[in-house]
Every structure is written in C-alpha cells, then in structure tokens.
Amino acid sequence: xxxxQEPTPATAQPPRSLLDFQGWSRGQLExxxxxxxxxQEVLARPVKKVPALTGFTVATVFFxxxxxxxxxxxxxxxxxxxxVLSFAASTSSVSKGETYKxxxxxxxxxxxxxxxxxxxxxxxxxxxxxxxxxxIINAGDGWRAHxxxxxxxxxxxxxxxxxxxxxxxxxxxxxQHSRVARSNAELLPMLGAKVVACGPATLLPxxxxxxxxxxxxxxxLSEADAVMxxxxxxxxxxxxxxxSLPEYISxxxxxxxxxxxxxxxxxLLHPGPMNRDVELEGSLADSPRSLVERQVxxxxxxxxxxxxxxxxxxxx
Amino acid sequence: xxxxQEPTPATAQPPRSLLDFQGWSRGQLExxxxxxxxxQEVLARPVKKVPALTGFTVATVFFxxxxxxxxxxxxxxxxxxxxVLSFAASTSSVSKGETYKxxxxxxxxxxxxxxxxxxxxxxxxxxxxxxxxxxIINAGDGWRAHxxxxxxxxxxxxxxxxxxxxxxxxxxxxxQHSRVARSNAELLPMLGAKVVACGPATLLPxxxxxxxxxxxxxxxLSEADAVMxxxxxxxxxxxxxxxSLPEYISxxxxxxxxxxxxxxxxxLLHPGPMNRDVELEGSLADSPRSLVERQVxxxxxxxxxxxxxxxxxxxx
Amino acid sequence: xxxxQEPTPATAQPPRSLLDFQGWSRGQLExxxxxxxxxQEVLARPVKKVPALTGFTVATVFFxxxxxxxxxxxxxxxxxxxxVLSFAASTSSVSKGETYKxxxxxxxxxxxxxxxxxxxxxxxxxxxxxxxxxxIINAGDGWRAHxxxxxxxxxxxxxxxxxxxxxxxxxxxxxQHSRVARSNAELLPMLGAKVVACGPATLLPxxxxxxxxxxxxxxxLSEADAVMxxxxxxxxxxxxxxxSLPEYISxxxxxxxxxxxxxxxxxLLHPGPMNRDVELEGSLADSPRSLVERQVxxxxxxxxxxxxxxxxxxxx
Numbered sequence: 001x002x003x004x005q006e007p008t009p010a011t012a013q014p015p016r017s018l019l020d021f022q023g024w025s026r027g028q029l030e031x032x033x034x035x036x037x038x039x040q041e042v043l044a045r046p047v048k049k050v051p052a053l054t055g056f057t058v059a060t061v062f063f064x065x066x067x068x069x070x071x072x073x074x075x076x077x078x079x080x081x082x083x084v085l086s087f088a089a090s091t092s093s094v095s096k097g098e099t100y101k102x103x104x105x106x107x108x109x110x111x112x113x114x115x116x117x118x119x120x121x122x123x124x125x126x127x128x129x130x131x132x133x134x135x136i137i138n139a140g141d142g143w144r145a146h147x148x149x150x151x152x153x154x155x156x157x158x159x160x161x162x163x164x165x166x167x168x169x170x171x172x173x174x175x176q177h178s179r180v181a182r183s184n185a186e187l188l189p190m191l192g193a194k195v196v197a198c199g200p201a202t203l204l205p206x207x208x209x210x211x212x213x214x215x216x217x218x219x220x221l222s223e224a225d226a227v228m229x230x231x232x233x234x235x236x237x238x239x240x241x242x243x244s245l246p247e248y249i250s251x252x253x254x255x256x257x258x259x260x261x262x263x264x265x266x267x268l269l270h271p272g273p274m275n276r277d278v279e280l281e282g283s284l285a286d287s288p289r290s291l292v293e294r295q296v297x298x299x300x301x302x303x304x305x306x307x308x309x310x311x312x313x314x315x316x
Numbered sequence: 317x318x319x320x321q322e323p324t325p326a327t328a329q330p331p332r333s334l335l336d337f338q339g340w341s342r343g344q345l346e347x348x349x350x351x352x353x354x355x356q357e358v359l360a361r362p363v364k365k366v367p368a369l370t371g372f373t374v375a376t377v378f379f380x381x382x383x384x385x386x387x388x389x390x391x392x393x394x395x396x397x398x399x400v401l402s403f404a405a406s407t408s409s410v411s412k413g414e415t416y417k418x419x420x421x422x423x424x425x426x427x428x429x430x431x432x433x434x435x436x437x438x439x440x441x442x443x444x445x446x447x448x449x450x451x452i453i454n455a456g457d458g459w460r461a462h463x464x465x466x467x468x469x470x471x472x473x474x475x476x477x478x479x480x481x482x483x484x485x486x487x488x489x490x491x492q493h494s495r496v497a498r499s500n501a502e503l504l505p506m507l508g509a510k511v512v513a514c515g516p517a518t519l520l521p522x523x524x525x526x527x528x529x530x531x532x533x534x535x536x537l538s539e540a541d542a543v544m545x546x547x548x549x550x551x552x553x554x555x556x557x558x559x560s561l562p563e564y565i566s567x568x569x570x571x572x573x574x575x576x577x578x579x580x581x582x583x584l585l586h587p588g589p590m591n592r593d594v595e596l597e598g599s600l601a602d603s604p605r606s607l608v609e610r611q612v613x614x615x616x617x618x619x620x621x622x623x624x625x626x627x628x629x630x631x632x
Numbered sequence: 633x634x635x636x637q638e639p640t641p642a643t644a645q646p647p648r649s650l651l652d653f654q655g656w657s658r659g660q661l662e663x664x665x666x667x668x669x670x671x672q673e674v675l676a677r678p679v680k681k682v683p684a685l686t687g688f689t690v691a692t693v694f695f696x697x698x699x700x701x702x703x704x705x706x707x708x709x710x711x712x713x714x715x716v717l718s719f720a721a722s723t724s725s726v727s728k729g730e731t732y733k734x735x736x737x738x739x740x741x742x743x744x745x746x747x748x749x750x751x752x753x754x755x756x757x758x759x760x761x762x763x764x765x766x767x768i769i770n771a772g773d774g775w776r777a778h779x780x781x782x783x784x785x786x787x788x789x790x791x792x793x794x795x796x797x798x799x800x801x802x803x804x805x806x807x808q809h810s811r812v813a814r815s816n817a818e819l820l821p822m823l824g825a826k827v828v829a830c831g832p833a834t835l836l837p838x839x840x841x842x843x844x845x846x847x848x849x850x851x852x853l854s855e856a857d858a859v860m861x862x863x864x865x866x867x868x869x870x871x872x873x874x875x876s877l878p879e880y881i882s883x884x885x886x887x888x889x890x891x892x893x894x895x896x897x898x899x900l901l902h903p904g905p906m907n908r909d910v911e912l913e914g915s916l917a918d919s920p921r922s923l924v925e926r927q928v929x930x931x932x933x934x935x936x937x938x939x940x941x942x943x944x945x946x947x948x
Contacts, residue, residue: 057364083365106588110388110613
C-alpha cells in the first residue's frame, strides 16, 4: 500500500477484480488464502474436480506469451468445471491492427464471465475492467504487478512458516523490472512481513513501496526467514544494464554457502522458469530448501480460489 | 438464389450441410433463426450450457487462420456440451504436402460428427462433404461464402427491425472480394430484403446475385433501413485495386454525416475486425447506431442453432 | 524382445508406463488389445464418451510437433472424460533454455496424472518416468519407439487377419530412421508374427531385433500376409542417404502390380501422412486393400485402452 492509500474497511465488499492489491483488505486476502487451503484438499483427491463454476466461461487473453502461466490458469478453471476460451494475440487480429479495446469487447460479446489477462503494457488490465465491467485477473502487466504469483508465494510461505507476522523475506535479482517483486512487496507487508529487495544498483528501483532496498546481498540474506530469487532476463544484459553474467553470478547468485547467512532452514523460492547456475546454484533447486515445485502446485489452489471468489464467492 | 435454381419445396429435408444457402428453403432457414432465439435465452442464463450435443465431437478445421471465428464456433460447440477437436493447418501435415482430402479423411477416421471448415480455396467445403458424408459448416471459403456470418447478420437485423420484408440493406466496401457480401446477398433477399451493394468500381463485381450494384454511396444509403460496412483488406491496396486509402475514405467511409442519408435510426453493422477510421468513422463504432458487438453475441446463438440443426435437429 | 531379455512372468504387474514393449508380457499386451475392442464399441455409439477418467488430467507434452498424433491422444483422453493439458514446446520456456527435467517437473507440480510425450531425443521418456514417477506414454522418441502406433497396427492386423500367429508382415521403406518399424519389429513377433523389413541398403540398419532384413522387395513381399509402407522423410534425401526419389520409387514404391507378389487380399498399411505416388501408388491408398483410415480409427480405441490400463486398470 502506498502512503496515500486509505485503509480499506474490514466490512467492505472486495474489489470486482484482482489487478493488484489496491482496495483489498488483509481480511479479504486471507479469505482467499483460506479458500485456497480447501482447494488444496480437492487437489489431493483422485478426482481433482469440483462443479463450482459449471456453465461459466473464463477467458485467458495473453497478449504476451507465457505458456506455463496460461496453462496453470486454464487447468484451474477447468478443475472448477468452467469452460475456457483461450486467446493468444500472436495468432489474432490484434496483429491486424485492432486495438486492445476492440479485441476485448469482441471477445466479451461472446458472453464471457471473467478474464485472465497478460499484457506487456501496464494499465491495460485496469482499462479492461472499465471497458468490460467484469472480473479481470491480472496475470502480469509489464513490470507492474502479477498478483496471483504473490498470493501463491504468500500461501507457500504461510504453509512453511506458519505465519508471516514479523518475518523477513529477502527478494534477490532484477528488482527494477520484476512484477513479481513489486506484487510481493505490496502483499507480504499487508500480511505482516518485512521485505528486503536486493540486486545490483542498475537493477534496483529508486523505491519499492514499503520494501527496504540494498545492493548488499549479505545484508539482505542476514537473518532472513525466506529467500526469493528472481528470474534474470537475458534482455537486460543486451541493454547494458548488467556488466556481465559472471559479475552478476559472483555478486548475487544464491549459493548453498550464501544461503547460510539466512536463518537455518530458511526456504528458497523462485517464480520460474529458473536459469540454473545463474540466479541460483543448480543443485539448490533440487535440495529440500527449494519450494519451487511447491509454488507451482500451490498456484493451482490459489488460482482456483481467486476464480471462485471473483465469480461466485463475492459475498463471503 | 440464381435464376437457374429450382425453388426448394417447403416440405423437403434441409441439406446435410451449410455450405451456402443453395438447397435451403426460407422456412428451413427461419427454423434455424427460431432455434437461435432459444439459444439466446440459454446465453442469458448464469449457466450458459445445455447438454444437447453431449458425446458429439465437432472439428474446427482452419486451413486459413481466423482466431475469432474459430473461437466463436468452438465456444458454441462446448456450450452445447460437444467435444471439440481444433485443427489448424499451419502446424499440421498439410504443410508437409498432404492433400486436403487425406487430411480430412485422416481426421474423420478419429470418429468426428461435424466439421467447421475455413479454407481460402472455394470448393473445398463442397468436396469435403462428398469425401466425408457428414455435416460441414462453411466458415468462409475464399471470396465465395460465409453463411453463418450472413445468418447472424440476418438475426441481428430481425432483432432490430422486426422483419426483413421490404427492407433495404446497403452493403458498402470491397464487394468483389467479400464472402460476407456474397452470403448476405444470397440470404437477405430470401428473407424479403432488398440488397444494394456499393463500392469503388475496382472493387465491384459484374453482378452479385439479386443485389443492385452502385458506385454512388449516397444512392446506396438513401432510405436504407440498415447499413453494413465491410472490412477493407490492406492486401487490395498492394495489388493496385485501390487508388489510395485517403481516396477510399473520402468516397466510401461511413461517417456520422453520411449515415444521415439512411433512414433515421438505421443501424450500422460490420463483420469485424474493424479498421476504425477506415471503413467507418471511429466514433460510430461506439455509438448506439452500431450493432457490431450485438453481431458477435448473436453469432454464439446462431452457431449453436446451426450445430444443433445439422447434428440432431434434422427432422425439425 | 532382444536375446538378452528375460521373459516376463505372466502373473507380473504390467509396467507403469508404455515406453516400448520391454517388461510387457504377451498377456498384458493382449489385455490392452481386448480393452481396445470394448472401446471400439463405445466409439460406434452416437454418444462416444465414457466417464472412466473423470477428474484425471492427462498432459500431452510435444517437444516435437505432430498435430495428428497429439489430437488423437487428446481426443482419446477427453472421450474418457479426462481433462487435457496440452503443452507444445515451441511456445514454451524450453526455448528459453529450461531443461526437459525442469519443464516436466514444473508441469507435474500442477497435479497431472499421466503424460503423453513426443521428443526427438531417445531416452527422454525413460528419464521422465524416473523424474515424475507417473505413467508415461511414449508418443515417439527419435528413431527408437512409437509403441501406440505398433499397438494400433497390431489391432488393425488382428481385426483383418484374425490372428498374427505364423503371419508374415513386410515393412517397406526407410527402416533405419523409423520408430514405427522398430516398434512393430518389437511387438508383432511377441504376438506370433514374422517381420521382414525391406528398403535400400542405405536405409537399412545392421539388424532390427528379430526381423529379417532384405533389400529385395520381391523377396520381402513374397507370400506376405500384410504389407506396411513407411513414410519417406524428404530430409533423408537432403543428407544424401537416398540416390534420388525416382530411384527410390522404381525400387521400392508399393504398386498394384508389386502387391500381387503378396498373398491375395494381403492388406496395405501406412502410418500416415502418406506421400501419394512416393511410398505407394496413389490409387492404392483409396483401394479396398488400404487399411490406412482404419488404422487411424483404431488409434482412438487403442489409445483409450492404453490410458485406461495405465491410469485405472493396472490390476487387470
């Protein structure tokens, strides 16, 4: 939450959409995380399917490709018995010059109930909500936000740590260009945690909400209850924002040794896909410290819960 | 209907396929439009799904890409509880030199019940019906026909005007290369309307079934009960069929002013995707005169009705 | 079976996966073929759908494109009421440098029940089974194996010939690079048949399990109970393994005349897609001798049976 934001009354209706965490109260978000726990039980059954969203149609609209995120949402929707309309912009009329607005209004006219949108331009998801008047889930808009990723990270941390109250979470890597860092820096403090964001000076923003910023990896990891490594995009290197890969690795790769600076058993998270031996020592990914697969698994439960809350559980 | 075509007896069985409107009687087509009205009621419910086609498999076979048309058919099929097999030629063995016939016979051997085919070569849909002996829905074959588009246009016009009997419908744009124009010029007169087709001389065919042809936009729009603008393909410009975009716009763009030549409240249709400020003044698309989104919405109801009639409702 | 392989006891549990036929007993494979017969009856009904796999999620993971094989598996899975997650590597993070292992573990974390994998590198399917500990169906791994193709070929031959005991099956074409030849050479002898593999010397391996190898087409076809032509890949020509297409055709094309060397009514099979007038005389493909479409149809029944056995019928 920014300094200028009014606190949301506990009794207020939750927002119609999950664009970021503006307008959401801690209680409303905890309610989604509670539902995710129930969904996790569904996913542990042989028959991983509930009829909750029968007859609803959820659209995934990806103006930017991301197969894994798209599949995660689509599987979550189908496990709630929703129909899925899968729209990828590369094969579509957007490339023929149609605007975002016309594309979305045309799809909407087919009678859709909710939208999962990924787009490289921040702001499109917010506008989409105004154009369509229906629940929008932001599945990543430029560098700005990726709220279901932060929710699944929080869910995974809660599962491991029991609470986020008073916990220190270190986020390491390309903070400046990371919607994952930004959404976690928004959500985790709402749940009681302290976030320290760490990376080379060229990849740190001037400020990041309530997060503490540092270029000193040891300081960031010191006494951390959990460590989250971010994916390094090769594009950054091309743009001269990074001196070189070896320099990044020597200063910021999470290694088994450096993880020793954090609390004993502090878990390691990564939003995936990992560049093994870049953001983290390859062997760490397969160690018991890594929660990377747990994050993906919890992504199913959290996305089912978000769809449920936005589509049928608004009152709860 | 061409002059040489025999009238279809009212009591005849409808054709097995919807390739164009040859062989269909007015009564049979009105019966589909009646069913579409019932489907529209289904689509207004929270649970937009009926079990009518459970266990049927509908294939969409797109030898030419058209995401929106494909999605519209697939969603319509799934809302009838059919399974959908989605085949796009670009990723297929057709590019390895397999013939249309072998491709379709191979798919058919998997046990499919109906085909929605888009192909740039006119005639393939007709041949497909002979090869497969199963219901084929032509989703656009070259310049020739796109019958579900004409049916949804007719449905939308009927919804707005009450009847097509004695109504004047102006179709404006690249008439020569438009399967939408051709199918509407075939269907709308069967339902009692008069069609006037209008565009620059280089984009007008020598004749278009029973339609009146003109290069004079004012004459076309004058006293029109409805106006339909067609999409302008940039490819035409490249081939020198159009002098220039500014000249097209100055002569044939539908503007708010020119729409005044038509009857008061005459609605504006467009098959989409629109080139705003080319075929029509951008602001018109968002005005109450525009039925563009209504056309897309009605496309769901009409396509559900067509699938239903061809697969299970043949006797009705 | 290779000479060094121990016979599998009839009472043993079948393997968890279908990677090839190692570890499978004749009885276990005949049990799958029996189930396929029941599935064939389901496919003959108007409602071609059974609830056997409701709540299961089957992933198709194609690191190499093959639309028809992928669609065949996906339709088979959905006809058993399974959910399908369709992952194509070309649009995925594998192209971003992620390893096969990370890709599969990430997908698996979403809670999947079985995998259909196509990959050009032999060995990945075997490793996938170790990484995931779940049923894997090999849908083609390099030149090595394509076991469901061999099963559907066997099913088709049994349907036509009644038994494979003592039958001679000639396989003609590019034996060296054919996973279809290799899997048939493994399976058909287990069911009692004798396999003769025939092609130009440059396209014959040094040995092929228990199959007899020959460059003499007449010898191969002589007294054959069935003939299987393989698809010729143009890539082979480019690599200089074939003198020229005309030479291949003159020596090894299956023509109506040459088919006369085989037993009367000996059927002709081809795994598809066919190069008409290359591997076989074009007219033969449409003659009553050809079982090509029957193979595709039986592919549905066989793949449904394999999915059923691996997912719920392990004990049977």
